[in-house]
Amino acid sequence: MPESPEEHIGARIASYRKLAGYTQRELAEAAFISLGWVRKVERGERVPSHGFLTAAARTLHVSVEELTGQPYRGESRSDQRVHAPIPGIRAAVRHYDLPADWYPQPKPLRDLERDVRTAGDYRAAARYSRLGQMLPKLLEELTAAVHLSAEQERRRAAGLLASAYYMAHSLTMRLGYPDLIGQLEDRMQWAADLSGDPLMRALAGWTRSYSFDAFGDYSGGLKVLASAREELESDDSVRNVDQVVMVGSLHLRESSLAAFAEDADATAHHLEKATYWAKKMPRGTDELHYHMTFGPSNVGVHEVAAAVELKRPDEAVRVAKKLNFPADMARTRQGHHYVAVARAYLSLDNKDKALKYLQDARRVAPEQTKYHPIARETARVLTHKYRRTTEELRSISSWLGVKS
Structure with missing residues (x-):
């Protein structure tokens, strides 16, 4: 093995x-x-x-x-630091249903709400070491709040806990811990149901689709996403920006799974629907709500990614050239996009552009890029195909842990 x-x-x-x-x-x-x-x-x-x-x-x-080959643990101090919180996250996941008298008294909910916002900022910026440092204690305190609060406050605490589970899912997915990913999806669904918030339940469905995706069960994942979306999607019920962002994000996730399944028609259908909802964004630009970034730019990001998956690199490059990110676009979105564009240029045998976009991914989201398996493989293929490597390619390959 x-x-x-x-x-x-x-x-x-x-x-x-x-x-x-x-x-x-x-x-x-x-x-x-x-x-x-x-x-x-x-x-x-x-x-x-x-x-x-x-x-x-x-x-x-x-x-x-x-x-x-994930998780990429490496030998540097930064590599060890980003993986260090995983045992604490596992413990918090185990403790979710212990009797109420087991938990210590948590901080007030207003303080925990502030901590969740801070963790959300770290996640959107792909600052995984900082996010990981917060999560074990935050998960434990929010779990305690759910078990120790009165009814109204319990629902509020459950919504915050679902958010924290979502962020833990993002971290463990990026680092490559598949067993923990599935457990976090289950816990997130549990907390979202307790919260009574239909948008949080929809986010839980969006998140749950990753386990289906990981096993190539695209039809199952698409069914989960469609069920989550159908609870929200109709012109009569989608009334505010939170709902628009969630419905649009579900369509974008559906477009990704359809592209992975190489179903070009379904991919185009969901991208068209996402474009429809993007036009309903009140400011006409991308916004972040319920941890989802949605708007015209993120629709473009998904169009590029879908074209790469469908082996249409020319189309991916054409769409990418038209994209302009707003100043506050989540760095996680920018980083993924630049890796996809690097793949497209590599498919077109344009090594200079492929390298440039890998460097861009490193610049905007260094921790995400460093632990991204496709970023690593793109650098590895570049070094394999072009034996006379430049100092820039050697530098990023070394940083990624790729040996020439």
Whole structure:
């Protein structure tokens, strides 16, 4: 079994394929993926798409993280710091339903609400070390507040706890802890139901779709998203910006899963619906509500990402050239976008542009980019394809933990 996180994704796929007794052709046929892509990915000549990874993982009976080599723990102090909160988050997840007399008295809800806002700012800025430092204690205190508060305050505390679970889910997903991701989705649904807030329940559905996505169960994930959206979506019931942002964000998430499934028609349908809702944003720009960034720019970000997944790099580059981010656009969104554009340019054999966008991703969201498996693989393929590497490529590859 592969052990080294320094192995490229294709080498890990090849190792697991051989352990499972498949030839390259047999894997391609069983996973319904192109034989040419299997060969190129295993040789380190192509960056695998999300759909490719989930199909290979499902066929080989492993997780996507086992193919990507996550979590990337590294040896630096910063690497250790970003992973350090995981045991505390696990403990808070275990403690969610202990008897009320087990919990110490938490801080007042107004103070916890302020802490949740601060944690939300860290998440949107992709400051994962800072976010992680807050989460274990914040989760424990909010859990105590849910169990120790009277009815009205309990609902408010439950909404805050659902937000904290969402942020913990974001962190563990980026770092690559699939078992914890699923537990956090369950806890978030529990807290959202307790809150009685339909928008928080919708956010829980949005979040839950990631476990379906990770196993290539796109139809199941799309059903979860559609159920969450249908509770909110109609011209009669969507009356305020919070609701517009949530409905639009659900459509964008549906467009992503449809693109992973290589369903171009469904992808286009959900992007069209998202565009419709983006036009209803009162200020005509992207806004952040209920942890979701939504508006015209994020629709464009998803159009680029979908084009990359559907193997349309020219279209991805064309859309990307028209995008202008508002000054307060969440750095998580910007960072993901720049990695997608780097992939598009790499597919077009434009190494200079691919490198530029990797550098842009590092500039706006360094911690997100450093632990992003596709950012790593893009840098690795660049070094593989272009043996005469520049100092800039060597620098970012070294920073990502990619060896030439």
